[in-house]
Amino acid sequence: MPHDEQGTGGRGDLPVTADLPGDPTQDRHPTTDRVVFGVTAVLTLAFVVWGATATDSLEAVSSSMLNGLIHNGGWAFMLAASGFVVFALWLAVSRYGRITLGQEGEEPEFHTVSWVAMMFSAGMGIGLMFYGVGEPLAHFTNPPPGTHPADAADAMQTAVATTLFHWTLHPWAIYAVVGLAIAYSTFRRRRRQTISAVFEPLIGSRRAHGGLGRLIDILAIFATLFGSAASLGLGALQIGSGFHELHWKEETGTGLLVLIIEALTVAFVASAVSGVEKGIQWLSNTNMVLALILAVFVSGADAASIVMGTLSQKGILEPARWVVVFWGVVTGAVTAIMLLIGNGEGDALAGLQNLTILVAAPFTLVMIGMCVALIRDLRQDPLIVRRESGVEAVESAVVAGHAKYAGDFEIRIGPGGGRITTGLPEGPGPSGPPSPSGPPDH
Incomplete structure (x- = not known):
């Protein structure tokens, strides 16, 4: 597939490139970004030491x-989450919804x-099993701030509505925005998976690979780390409740x-080091069956370990096992x-929630920038470029045909001076911009 062919397609002298580059991660060996990995590792270990000693x-x-x-900023979370829902739905129904992620x-x-x-497994897993019943009941007994149910029926409606807000369109829109942006950049544009x-x-490419880009990846690792830790903590609390x-x-104490947590860590690390194709896929399939039959918890911490490894090693699809x-x-x-905050008792859940929200707050700005x-x-996707160029070429041909032949003309396809590469195998016939021609001779 050619990567350097350009042509004009009714846009003056502007080049129209509609080809897709090759895979930048192909035949690459894992290379650790010392700044990204070093900063996040040092700060995380410092957090662990701080929490263990004080x-x-x-x-x-x-x-x-x-x-x-x-x-001061609670309103921003609500507004951003709703904005991501609108953005994701708009992308799905717009002309961009036909673009392939690859x-x-x-x-x-x-x-x-x-x-x-x-x-x-990675998106809901433990959270759904932990909160599926508990959250509506919690909102029923203690209505959310700003709500004043008049009776039990009103309180029930408010509780279910609040739970649906947390578990339906809004969370999946947040996942979709991040996942779609990464998937498009990696598998369509063939950039690094960061x-x-x-x-x-x-x-720009220079800043994205420089200090500003490294700061973005550091924030992403922290958001992933603490989010996964919170999910893992919910699973530990649920298992502890089962013991009781x-x-x-x-x-059920801290010990x-x-x-x-140690047992769960061994399990998901073993799954993660075996890769997505084997361990995570098998574990996720097993989790789905068990969740449907036995309603047990699942964890996305294994996938998160690979994600953090990928971000630490310049976007490599298969990071080194040690990372x-x-x-x-x-x-x-x-x-x-996170569970030590509250000594593993009732306040442990608050500790998980508090630290997760704090670390994720800066990443909200990153997500808006991703949109x-x-x-x-x-706007510069090959599919969109070809469509816009085709519409423009046909419009120009129609205008020229009306001006030259007073509306009595036909459009034919023939070889032209420029070329628009499509990224698809070339057909046997000639191609080029349409041109108007006069009435055919009889």
Whole structure:
């Protein structure tokens, strides 16, 4: 497939390139970005040490920061989440919805069932099993701030509506915005599989590969790390509750939760180091079946370890095992620290929530930037370029035909002076811009 052919397509002297570049990760060996990996590793380990040695101090600081964030910027979370829903739905129904996330005509890598299973496991998994029943009941007994149900029926409606807000369009729109931007940048534009690469059409390739791009990837790793740790913590709390309900343990303390986290960490690290094609796909399929039959929890921490490894190693699709293992172990350690806030009791859940919200707040700005960058990219997509060029060429031919032949003309396709590459195999016949011609001779 040619990568350097250009031509004109009714846009004056502007080149129209409608081909797709090759895969930048092909035949690459994992290369660690020392800045991205070093900064995130040092700060994360410092957080673990802080939480292990001064848990009360960490709890006080995080609570104070969260209160300030919710008081001053809580409205921004609601507005951004709703904006992502509108953006995702608009993309789906717009002309951009026909664009393939990959080479044109390329077959999907996974079966639909496996893909849905992986999305379920990584996207909802533990959270759905933990909150599926508990959240509506919690909102029913303690109505959300700003709501004043008149009676039990009104309280029930408010509780279900709030739960649906958390688990339907809004969370999946957030996943879709990030996933779509990365998938398009990586598999359509053939850039590195990093968050910073998505920003190339917005800030330029030089900045995306420089300091600003590294800052974006660092924020992405922190958001992924603490989000995965929170999911893992929810699973540990749920298993601990099971021990208590089955009378295997009188009290579910921090020691038991740490042991559970260690076991879960070993499991998802083993899945992660085996890769998406084997471990994660098999585990996700198994999780889907177990979730439907036994309603057990699942975790996306294995996939998150690979994601953090990819971001640490310049977008390589298969990061080195030692990096994946490192981030898996660190995720388990961060989870333990988050649960230490509250001594593994009722406040442990608040500790998970507080730290996750705080770390994810800066990434909200990154997500808004991803939406803007994605739109800029989509406007120059080969499919869109060909369509716009074709419409413009036909319009020009019609105008010229009316002016020259007073409306009595036909449009024919023939060889022209320029070429628009399509990224598809060339057909046997000639191609070129349409040109008007006079009435045919009889």
